[in-house]
Amino acid sequence: MFYISINTNIxxxxxxxxxxxxxxxxxxxxxxxxxxxxxxCEFRFKVWLLRKLAYKSKLTAYQKVASRIGYxxxxxxxxxxxxxxxxxxxxxxxxxxxxxxxxxxxxxVALNCNGLIAWISHILKSL
Numbered sequence: 001m002f003y004i005s006i007n008t009n010i011x012x013x014x015x016x017x018x019x020x021x022x023x024x025x026x027x028x029x030x031x032x033x034x035x036x037x038x039x040x041c042e043f044r045f046k047v048w049l050l051r052k053l054a055y056k057s058k059l060t061a062y063q064k065v066a067s068r069i070g071y072x073x074x075x076x077x078x079x080x081x082x083x084x085x086x087x088x089x090x091x092x093x094x095x096x097x098x099x100x101x102x103x104x105x106x107x108x109v110a111l112n113c114n115g116l117i118a119w120i121s122h123i124l125k126s127l
Contacts, residue, residue, distance in 0.1 A: 076089075076091045
């Protein structure tokens with residue numbers, strides 16, 4: 001014969017102790033019967049923020065438009081190399097900044113901000 005084991009704590013409504021905060025909590029505060037960490041301790045701001053900053057594979061409509069804007073920014077940067085015009089560099093870096101931030105590619109956002117600041121300072125020095 002097979003017996004199905006049922007946790008009697010759930011049926012009786014007993015309290016359980018969380019292994020992180022060491023507080024007695026009701027069973028509905030845990031994800032399932034065998035979970036030892038309560039829901040509140042599982043949710044942490046750091047984990048939530050990292051999940052929000054992570055790249056997702058499906059593109060939204062905003063990201064599709066931002067990709068087109070980024071292509072135009074690349075065109076401005078290519079044109080700026082031939083003309084050596086600081087305004088084209090500023091426009092190009094700004095447009096690419098929109099694309100990289102929409103894709104959550106934060107290392108490229110930092111690089112583009114660096115280039116943008118450099119060319120803006122060059123424009124201000126030449127005035």
